[in-house]
Amino acid sequence: MIDLRSDTVTKPTEAMRRAMMEAPVGDDVYGEDPTIAELEARVAGLLGHEAGLFTPTGSLANLLGIWLHVPAGAEVLCDAQAHIVRAEMGAHAQLHGITTRTWTTSDGIADAATVAEAIAPDNGPFLVRTAAIEIENTHNFGGGTIHSAETLREIRSLALDAGLKTHLDGARLWNAHVATGTSLADYGACFDSVSVCLSKGLGAPVGSVLVGSAEDMARARVQRKRLGGGWRQAGLLAAAGLHALDHHVERLAEDHAAARAFAEAVGLAAPGSVGPEKVPTNIVVVKTGERPAGEVVAAAAGQGVALSAVGAHLVRAVTHLDVSLDDCRTAGAVLGELLALNPRTDGPSSGFAGRVVP
Numbered sequence: 001m002i003d004l005r006s007d008t009v010t011k012p013t014e015a016m017r018r019a020m021m022e023a024p025v026g027d028d029v030y031g032e033d034p035t036i037a038e039l040e041a042r043v044a045g046l047l048g049h050e051a052g053l054f055t056p057t058g059s060l061a062n063l064l065g066i067w068l069h070v071p072a073g074a075e076v077l078c079d080a081q082a083h084i085v086r087a088e089m090g091a092h093a094q095l096h097g098i099t100t101r102t103w104t105t106s107d108g109i110a111d112a113a114t115v116a117e118a119i120a121p122d123n124g125p126f127l128v129r130t131a132a133i134e135i136e137n138t139h140n141f142g143g144g145t146i147h148s149a150e151t152l153r154e155i156r157s158l159a160l161d162a163g164l165k166t167h168l169d170g171a172r173l174w175n176a177h178v179a180t181g182t183s184l185a186d187y188g189a190c191f192d193s194v195s196v197c198l199s200k201g202l203g204a205p206v207g208s209v210l211v212g213s214a215e216d217m218a219r220a221r222v223q224r225k226r227l228g229g230g231w232r233q234a235g236l237l238a239a240a241g242l243h244a245l246d247h248h249v250e251r252l253a254e255d256h257a258a259a260r261a262f263a264e265a266v267g268l269a270a271p272g273s274v275g276p277e278k279v280p281t282n283i284v285v286v287k288t289g290e291r292p293a294g295e296v297v298a299a300a301a302g303q304g305v306a307l308s309a310v311g312a313h314l315v316r317a318v319t320h321l322d323v324s325l326d327d328c329r330t331a332g333a334v335l336g337e338l339l340a341l342n343p344r345t346d347g348p349s350s351g352f353a354g355r356v357v358p
């Protein structure tokens with residue numbers, strides 16, 4: 001099976017497993033795990049922030065990051081297809097009493113004017129108060145798309161003018177960094193807090209890191225414990241993250257090339273279903289025309305290619321370090337031929353409202 005469902009499916013390499021076995025560890029609730037401390041400091045440094053907090057998932061890192069900035073009863077603004085509103089099971093609302101209001105884009109990438117329009121300053125007893133702006137970079141359901149550093153600086157300045165905080169869901173910020181050459185610190189400078197995933201393209205088995213001010217990370221550490229996320233000797237897991245930072249960042253360029261090769265192969269057999277020139281990173285979203293995405297996913301699986309349905313007529317492929325360029329070309333040809341059996345590919349270009357079939 002060529003598994004392109006997500007870049008979370010990677011298995012730790014032999015070298016990563018060795019690094020995990022050899023890691024010095026301690027009880028992190030006592031603040032005694034040196035490997036976790038090293039990972040937190042390193043990621044904070046890369047992003048130009050004071051401190052970091054290691055979490056089991058990106059969802060928890062986002063939950064804590066937004067909670068730092070938005071009190072119960074206030075709102076965070078974000079894209080309508082943001083992971084925080086679509087894929088975190090309503091946690092921000094259910095656990096922290098936070099409401100969201102969203103803007104809409106075709107590919108997940110907002111400009112500053114769109115964000116500015118959504119901001120609702122304190123309107124007394126009439127409207128929910130905006131407390132923070134959340135941005136996702138790269139944008140997952142948008143197709144691995146990238147907000148430019150310039151746009152992010154504009155959004156940051158809007159937020160400062162309005163007295164709002166900013167949080168970046170940077171689950172795949174590494175991909176944006178490698179694709180554009182924009183430094184992680186330049187991205188980091190536009191936000192009060194940033195979450196990054198180690199378990200996506202970087203290939204670690206588990207883990208994310210939240211970064212921000214030392215004061216905010218101290219608060220987030222307490223809330224993480226409250227939510228049941230205090231670790232003990234999790235340096236074993238942090239070691240995988242450190243290994244990934246040393247060995248798996250620059251190679252993301254290979255995943256981006258493989259994603260373009262996949263899209264080219266799909267487009268060759270089924271023109272119009274995907275624009276290979278619109279594959280900025282490691283995610284390819286393909287239109288299935290009139291055929292239900294779930295049916296296409298099932299047919300592809302029957303031919304050895306695992307994909308995800310991310311909308312009623314949209315399927316997604318994600319490249320990663322456990323698939324080769326050749327695998328991706330082959331997978332693209334398989335999907336392209338399936339779609340060519342039904343040449344109508346002029347279905348909706350967005351419309352993520354459909355059921356997601358894993």
Ligand SMILES: *Cc1c(COP(=O)(O)O)cnc(C)c1O
Nearest residue numbers: 057058059060083136140169171
């Ligand atoms: C994967 C992902 C996350 C975090 O997911 P977890 O499964 O909770 O680690 C957050 N944001 C985006 C955009 C993601 O793709």
